[in-house]
Amino acid sequence: MKRYSITSLLRNAMNYHEDWQLAWGSPEPKPEYDVIIIGGGGHGLATACYLAKDHGIKNIAVVEKGWLGGGNTGRNTMTIRSNYLREQSIPFMDRSLEMYEELSSYLNYNVMFSQRGQITFIQSAAATRRAMRQKNTMHLYGADYRAMSFDEMKRRLPIFENSPNARHKVSGAVYQKSAGIARHDAVAWGYARMADAHGVDILQNCEVQGILRENGRAVGVETTKGIIKAKKIGMAVAGHASVVANMAGLRMPIETQPLQAFVSTPIKPILDAVVVCGGYGAYVMQSDKGEIVAGSGADPYPSYAQRGTPPIIEGVITAVTEVFPVFRRLQLLRQWAGMIDICYDGSPIISKTPVEGFYCDVGWGSGGFKATPISGKTFAHLIARDEPHELAKGFTFDRFEKGKLVLEGGVGYNRG
């Protein structure tokens, strides 16, 4: 891998940028690998990268049915934060945020991480209690989170208005200063480039259609490019976790639902924080291109359609224009949805499965992007050493039958 730097930029400028090295190759599948990762999104690529770099495994393939980062990695709204509620989640997500702080230099790839802070509006008395509970819980783990007075919030967000007709009046906020956004494509591309440099085969347009098993052990995958054998198989799939798990004979505590997002026409810089409207469960921010980006929770029924329905659009627009009336005159430019796999307790599964040699890193719900580095790190640790990483040992496959749920707001919570 030729490193990107100011000198490489100057050198390539001399050649009219025609001689840049390809960021990753397009190899043909080998007949057998030590590890196959199913899913070439951020999580799968990060896993492959850490397997090669941290654990010295060289013979790895990432199998992706479409193109790199073309699933939820390219469909999320880029927010990175660690305000969770449980002892399993907070240190895990906080470590992910720290990894993001160093990710651009680690990958030698600019992921455009911008720690602009996240302000969560408190819009009811019950929300005040919830916010204070969350703040105190975060402090137990040394994470950055604090209350923000109404006046400070108003200074920070001059365009904010508490309309006299507002259904959910804002009384204050909680604030995570270290939260921010990163360019989601760059995270996938950066990990892909690093993984490729360490000998990982990235196989795009190669869809897994079956999991080969012998004596209860997963031994390979059947793909559109033929059968590929593997000693270990890791599934880092979003939006199709149940479908792929089903190929290995497993049933998952997961429901797939569409999560929508919206982008307005670009405007000049006006909003320099990620704002969450707690009362509506909606969020809004401004992208580096100037678009106002907004979204909320998932459509509350199962769907694999990669599109959403109008009630959510109406809810998001109501929430955003109620607190930022200046946005009323904006026009929506694009609307889309990604399919998210929501676990029953709202936490991921990073775990071995009852099928030997078949590991899963799934069920990320609406929160996968922020966890990309730590997900890759802990999943690689699990696959390489056959034991869970210290930070991820609560996210097991069997926690449901053992009653050790990590409740963060899952399918049940999401049902109207």
Place this chain on the structure above:
Amino acid sequence: MLQIPCPWCGPRAEDDFICGTEADRKRPKDPSALSDAEWADYVFNHDNIKGNTGEQWWHFRGCGRWFVIERDTVTHEITPIEGGGMK
């Protein structure tokens, strides 16, 4: 916007309804006879079908009754079931 055909009220907009769960999900007759894994399978696990599947819906903001429809989770094509699946 989905139009869900309530067998008693006729087609209504989706936000009248709450999607319950898979149609063939039945509470086991004797839960105490099940192992933890079997009970967890009933409580938490889903087929989560991609394609045509039966679902229970609740006309929450209408007549308040439950019924069953078939819906394709990719195309959202809905096939009503005679009598709402309630015998």
